[in-house]
Each structure stands twice: as C-alpha cells, then as structure tokens.
Amino acid sequence: MPNILNTAPELYRIRVAVPVHLYDCFDYKVTEDQYRQIEVGARVAVSFGRQHVVGIVTEKLQSDAPIDSSFQLKFITEILDDQTILNEAVLKLCHWSAQYYQFPIGEVMHAAIPTLLRQGKPYNLLARTWKVLDLNADDKFKRSEKQQDAYKVLKLHPHGTAETILNLSGIETATLKAIEKKGIIRCELEPQNFQPEPVQLAQMPLTPNEDQQKAIQSMVKAKNKYQAFLLDGLTGSGKTEVYLQVMHEVLKQGKQVLVLVPEIGLTPQTISRFQSRFHCNIVLMHSGLNDTKRLQAWQHAQTGKATIILGTRSAIFTPMPNLGLIILDEEHDLSFKQQEGFRYHARDVALYRAHLENCPIVLGSATPSIDSFYLADQGKLTHLKLTQRAGGALMPKMHLIDLKIAKKQQGISQNLIDEIKKRLDKKEQVLIFLNRRGYAPVLICESCAWQANCPHCDAHFTLHKKPYEHLHCHHCGTINRLPDACPQCHQQTLKPIGMGTAKVEETLQELFPEHKILRVDRDSTSRVGSWQKIYDQIHTSEPMILLGTQMLAKGHHFPYVTLVAILDIDSGLLSVDFRATERTAQLIIQVAGRAGRGEMKGEVYLQTLRPDHPLLNTLITKDYRAFAKDTLADRQIALLPPCRYAVMIRCESRSQDENQTFLTNMTQKLREHAGNLIDIWGPIPAPMERKAGRYQAHVVLLSTERAKMHFYVREWWQQILHFKPSNMKITIDVDPQELS
Ligand code: ADP
Ligand code: ZN
Ligand code: ZN
DSSP states (O other): OOOHHHHOGGGOEEEEEOSSSOSSOEEEEOOHHHHHHOOTTOEEEEEETTEEEEEEEEEEOOTTSOOOTTSOOOBOSEEOOSSOSSOHHHHHHHHHHHHHHTOOHHHHHHHHSOHHHHTTOOSSOOOOEEEESOTTOGGGOTTOHHHHHHHHHHHTOTTOEEHHHHHHTTOOHHHHHHHHHTTSEEEESSOSSOOOOOOEESSOOOOOOHHHHHHHHHHHHTTTSOEEEEEEEOTTSSHHHHHHHHHHHHHHTTOEEEEEOSOGGGOHHHHHHHHHHEESOEEEEOTTSOHHHHHHHHHHHHHTOOSEEEEOGGGGGOOOTTEEEEEEESTTOGGGBOOSSSOOBHHHHHHHHHHHHTOEEEEEESSOOHHHHHHHHTTSSEEEEEOSOGGGOOOOEEEEEETTTSOEETTEEHHHHHHHHHHHHTTOEEEEEOSOOSSBSEEEETTTOOBOBOSSSSSBOEEEOSSSOEEEOTTTOOEEEOOSSOTTTOOSOEEEESOOHHHHHHHHHHHOTTSEEEEESTTTSOSTTHHHHHHHHHTTOOOEEEEESGGGTSSOOOTTEEEEEESOOSGGGSOSSTTHHHHHHHHHHHHHTTTTOSSSOOEEEEEESOTTOHHHHHHHHSOHHHHHHHHHHHHHHHTOTTSSEEEEEEEEESOHHHHHHHHHHHHHHHHHHHGGGSEEEEEEEEEEEEETTEEEEEEEEEESOHHHHHHHHHHHHHHHHHHSOTTOEEEEEESOSOOO
C-alpha cells in the first residue's frame, strides 16, 4: 500500500514539552525513521529559539493533524531515549498537574525527571551492582568486621544489590572494593535480565491490636483498586506498624510501594524500620542525594528493580511500573506543598495518581489536616482510627501555665523549672520547644523606644550572639553589625526583648549547670551529620534537656523524654491566616506526642498569656478530633477552605500602588466574566508587605464550584500574564496553604 506520508516528509511530526516558561507544547518535524522509532514519554534534543533544550515527547501527530503555519517547523536534533522514560500514568499525572496548578507542562515534566536526565545525559549512566561469587566465604573476614557485615548483607541478595543501596545502609564502597580484591564478590555494571526479588520478611510483624487489625484488614481488602484511606491515629498508636503490614501484602504480589514522608533527613528511624522489616530493594529519593545517586534511585524505581520507594514530595512523580500502594505519612505536614514555582500539593497529586494507577492510598497522621477530615466527612476518604497507644504507653497529660500570673525566670515559669528539675533528678529527659531560633527576636532602645528593624523588610532583626554578635533578618538574610549605642538617641541602652532558642539555652545552662543541654535548630544542625550525632546522643538514655524548634516536633521517637514544654504557643494564635489555629493545634499535639513514648508516662506544659483561648481548651480538655470538628464547623460557617475552593494570585513589585492598580483592574475583568460564581477578596497587602525591598499584595478567589472556577481562572491567568508590567512578578497558587 502506498504510504502517503512519504510524499510530504514534513508531515512526520511530534509534539514536545520543552522546559520553558510557556504554557504550550511545541511541534517538531522528524524523519520517517525517527517517527517509527520515537515513543511518547521519551526525551528528544531540540532547539528552541536560540537554546538547545531537552524535551519530552507528548504526542506523535497523525499525518492529517493541522499544521501550525505561524512559524516554520524545525527538525528535532536527536532522539535521546530509545524507549519511554515516563510511563503513561506519570505522563497523565504531569498533564493533569500542569492543568490543575496552571503551570507550564514542559517545566512540570522536567521537574518529574532527575537532573542528569534533564541535562540530556544517557539513561544508562551508571548502574553499579554487587554480586556474591563465593557463597562459602564466611570465615575469610577474621580481621574485618565491616567486611563481614557487608558480606552477610550481600549474601541475602543473590541477584545482586545496587551500590547506592549498600551505601545508604552504611556499607562503604571502599569496603566492597576490599572484598572484591579477595575475589569473593564482583561489581557488575548493569544487571541484565533482572528478576524482581520475592519479598522476604527480615523481622516478624508485631501482633496487631484490635484497631490496627481493623485498619489493616480494610486496606488489604482494597488492594488492586482505588480507595483512599485516612489513618487517623494518635502519636505512638502504631500507624507505622499498620503501614508495614499492608505493605507486606502488596509486596507479596510482586508490586511496588511508594512511601512519601515530609523530610527524610529528619526521620532516620522511620527509614530504618522499613529496612529492618523487609529484605528487598528499598531506595530513597530526596533532595540530599547527589545527581548520580538520584538518577540511580529513580532508575531502580522506573525499571521496577526497587520495590519500596521512600521519598519526599517530588517522589510522587517517579514512574513505577507496578505501583500497588501509596502511603503518605504525616499527611498534615506543610512540606508536602511546594511553596514556590510549581506550587503543587503532593497529597492531592498522590490521590490523583492512586486513582490513575488503580491502587489504594493511605494518608496517615496523628493530627490530620482539616482538609482531610472534610474529605472523610464527604466519604472521599475512608476514615480509620487508632485510638490507643500501641504497646500500652499512655497519652501524656497536658497542663496550661498562665504567664500573666506565673512567677518566672527569663521567661520560664518557676513551676516548669521545678518540674524539669524533678525529671532530671529521676534521670529522665526533658524536651523544650520554642519555634524561634537566635538569641532574641527584638532589640530595642529603652530610652527612646528605637527598634532594630530590617531596612528591606517589614520585620525586626533577630539578635544572634554566635558565632559573633550580629543582627540577622530571617526573611531576606540581611546581616548587620550590632550598634554600640542607640543610633537614634546615642545612649547605651539597647536591650534584647523576648527569647530565642539560644537565649533559652543560656538560661537553662545557668539553672541546670550540671546537666547536658542539646540545642536542635537550623543554626546548630547546619553542618552535615550534626543532626545524626545529636540524635544518637538523645538515644543514650542519659538525663538531659533537648531544646529546639520545628525540627524536634516531627515524627521522632524519643523513648526517654517524659516532660515536654512549649514555651510560647501564643505567637501561632495571633496570625491573620485562618489556618494558624489548625497549625498551632497540630504543633502542640505533635510536640506533646514526643512525651512518654516509652514505658514512663509523660506530661506536657504549655506556657500562654491566653489560658482561656477556646481552641486551647477544646484541645486540652477534649482532644485533637474535637478541635478539628469545631474548626471544620467554623470554616463551614465562614465559608472558608476546605468548604470552598481557593485560588490565590500573589503580586510583587517595587511599588505598592502599582500592585493595587494592577490587581484591581484584573479582578474587575474577572468579575465581569464570572459574576457571582467567584467571591473575590482583595487586593490586600501581604501580612509582611515589604520583603527584601519589594512589595507584596494578593487576591484570593473562593468558590464552591471548583471546576467552574478553574475554568474561568485558566483564561484569566493567561490574560494576567499578558498584561502584567514587565517588572512585576505574579504567581498563581491553586489551593493555597498559606495566606502570606
Ligand atoms: P506511630 O507511627 O503511630 O507513631 P509506631 O508505629 O511508631 O506509632 O508505634 C509506636 C510504638 O509502639 C513503636 O515502638 C512500635 O514498635 C510499638 N507498636 C506498634 N504496634 C504494636 C503492637 N501491635 N504491639 C506492640 N507494640 C507495638
Ligand atoms: Zn535610643
Ligand atoms: Zn529583611
């Protein structure tokens, strides 16, 4: 049969997503051979304008597809992959996310692949795998325990283990090379004919309690189909054990599991629990990996060699040929939402992915987001509860300390100091939480009330004493010298007000000179490995005081901590953001959850100026669920998210007026089109209007009809981009999590 394509070679065309900040894909010409060879989801090198870029093929066009004659089609430069690297599900996921979050498809797809592939490096770059040659060499390591341990691990995996994975479990490449010299193992560059390893349990599962049993059963029933679960369980109620047992059922079918966590670096013990339960290929995907390791991990997932993929937010876009289960732990955590550029929420993308892959998904938390409670109420999530602490540990008791009447030393109430002393005397550990690093948040002049403010932001400078005395703006990074005297009245009456972690550390050292105090914040853990060191010390059971910020609140298991204190819960209650109370409640429960996880019962002290705050009282006299119920009811009355859907447009420029005028004109246009369907708030200045010398303002759009609102916003957003002044930065945030 004559091939009509032969007569018009420009009819061989493909559509390519290129990594530029434009909303369309672009068409390129290919030769007939290339057309046959090319697969959707493979990379091609193309020229775009004057740039040479790596694009991803999104479509092979039919010969009769209309030709865009507005500009001359170019030929692609080269095909980079002979097969697809993004499978169908991930391609669909990228298209959906680009559409939903109003972000350019080319950039979304680029975000989905590892850096080295973005740079056009060959797919099979490195795949070092170690395999045992001699299975009876146990007695050949008399002098090296390290080699002995490595050998034991290697023997468990007769098909070979990737060097990345060995490295991650603490086996160094040097050790492997030393064993290789003895001729006992071999490094293979690329395993051919890889067989998926059947999963083996390395450790017996615990006997689940009744709640756990129910949760496991209903999740296992859902395997091989889409169902979304909310696993709502107190801190320490055994959620991780539930994950492990459900994972086992899925792994036994030869399927892969994707586990998303907020921050891998901060939860080493979660990782080791997965590693010690299963003998199988587990890979980690997070921003701490170098490019090569990340590519390797990605390839293991993409080829199906890895069976468990444990990653942070962006791992949701990893292609996995046999995905059978998604777990998203600490689902309330804000780090699942990317707050710049492509502003997606990994939780929502994950729900959509599970739907595409036809597999179950579990969102787990001790303090589920109000958003998820809402979805559960609507029947979109199956709500499963774990109501007791596993292993018999009791929930800690909470106490409020009224700072208005309490006797205090440097901001710490006497009552609390006495309790800390009691615990230390009993050789227990104490955790003190304050979400403010540095020495003091404000420096003022006592004579004339001058305040040290950042010249570029609407914010106070934070006083730091180490490594030298300086003023630091935590919003734009400006660092200034500490003035010797007040710049306004020239008196030497400058005084730090309030306390940061460094100040509290000083106070505690004075109060408890003979005890160890470990400070954990971004300043004390900035060096690589320092967190691990601190972590190891905490687990020595020695009596000590742990003092820290956010970093201490997340998912850790500190078995010897029996007293937890939050020094200032009020700052979270004063914010203009309607989600601030939700975040504060989550923080209180998460920090409180660090107490009494072992055999000893814990207690929690909260210092506040507002002991009669209704939120606090519901939380303390009842529990988080009661708080969540009240909060959701409030949101329903106020018609706030999740009871309405939101889209936020942020605008940033050198002029307040320009922001206001532009946003006012644009919202006027939207009103003309969308009428009453969309409720528009603003334009209003951001809570911190000036940041790094630029002014920020925003509008928030709210509607009960998500699809219709998105439809209007899509068109409108393109107009905004078209009309905006060139010196103005405008961003769109669909389902914003923060109103700042
Ligand atoms: P969560 O993930 O909800 O914080 P974990 O799974 O970490 O809770 O469990 C808390 C502690 O209870 C862990 O030390 C765990 O080993 C233990 N645990 C969990 N389930 C059981 C069980 N069924 N029986 C005994 N101990 C359990
Ligand atoms: Zn002064
Ligand atoms: Zn600043």
